[in-house]
Amino acid sequence: GAGVSQSPSNKVTEKGKDVELRCDPISGHTALYWYRQRLGQGLEFLIYFQGNSAPDKSGLPSDRFSAERTGESVSTLTIQRTQQEDSAVYLCASSLMNVEAFFGQGTRLTVV
């Protein structure tokens, strides 16, 4: 596609349920990033994929968070046993080497 696509755009879930967020990067982009943005806050790095290298998971806040990416295609971010503190906008970005990152519109997650 022309840009980074994220789905769903909005997700409301009950506390304790698992959720999956999807990111379709720009075709051909080797790098893919997930960030979390709480209301009125900055961007918190979660995880980074680059090609077939091992992902940089240093930003994942707990073992309830995990992410997968197959090759240079779609990525899914999974949050297990969601908590109210997980409520945020989850942003995905992709890039080529030596090119700036382009962001999707985000998934707004609300845990009730």
Next chain:
Amino acid sequence: AQKVTQAQTEISVVEKEDVTLDCVYETRDTTYYLFWYKQPPSGELVFLIRRNSFDEQNEISGRYSWNFQKSTSSFNFTITASQVVDSAVYFCALSGPLMGNTPLVFGKGTRLSVIA
């Protein structure tokens, strides 16, 4: 460790005023990249500019200009003759020597409100 500080949390200006958004960074890398992104109320981050650490020339693009000073580790952003459409949150970001091969580290953002 890399760090980006945007000390101004919120700025409010009257339309047509000039405004400068500050960004100070910390890194141990000798080669690095700096970025500014705009996040309008719609929420999507829009790329504005990137600058590598070897290029200290200031850049102007229309009403936007950027002042990169390695000596003070700053990469400030000025909007001249501000307009209501400039109202947004602006983020400064930093990446390591291989742009696209390391995650971007963001500042906490500066919320700019331009009042008509």
